[in-house]
Amino acid sequence: VALDPRSDRPLYRQLADERRRIVSGELPPGSKLPSETTLGQEYGLAMPAIRSAINVLRSEGLVTTERGFGTKVRVQPEREVVELHAGDRVTARAPIEDERRQFDMDPGVPVIVVNQGSDERIYPADRVELSVHT
Amino acid sequence: VALDPRSDRPLYRQLADERRRIVSGELPPGSKLPSETTLGQEYGLAMPAIRSAINVLRSEGLVTTERGFGTKVRVQPEREVVELHAGDRVTARAPIEDERRQFDMDPGVPVIVVNQGSDERIYPADRVELSVHT
DNA sequence: TTATATTTGTCCGTATGTATG
């Protein structure tokens, strides 16, 4: 909780280290973070530093932010099991804006791309688990 | 190239639409973008808007930025083919900072997680292509 | 080697708009 201004690490990255509390489950999915102004007062930082830290957590898919409401720990959706078949090739990447809109994806969530021959299927990575048939 | 200040879409997102030039290949991997100050003059925007637009492209894995040098179209590494086996389960997500450092990953690149039983393997998504054995 | 200019990184402060409750 103590930020060190003399450290080489920028303050907003030190603040983003509070992700420990999310990863560990101390802050459960759906729980609300303090507002940006509150965080600014608590840590003695101005808006830009606070927003940069939250941006880091958002790009890591750990939190979601809604305008006029606030930032909360992201709730993961149910995963649908998708069977892979012989010859399938799988990659993943960040979606471009069109794909994020099309699939209504949260920031920080990748897409999984499955190719078979010339056929290509795209899935939001947080809504599927690919499984190799036994 | 024409930004519309009266549009509902924020200026930095309109500017990020220039990603077309990267996706289409008009700007090939490795090519350098104009500096932030140059872009600001060209589009009549101040630094924050320019930086926000570049942030979007960076989080989409389309460009990389080096301090003191500038921003260039990201060069994709070679992909190693990794064979999947019966019972493997595959997901993908954004890496947290520790993982990005550990694997020396560019911003905007996800990790692919392969589980088999209690065993878990993690790969940088831009350096592998998973393949289901025929 | 040294020095300088360029370029991005990291903060601050402020103002206005818009969505939510």
Place this chain on the structure above:
DNA sequence: CCATACATACGGACAAATATA
């Protein structure tokens, strides 16, 4: 209607890394 909260955009300042002369 009002208060709260985030989104967008402007401005400035200094530091650090890189490239160039």
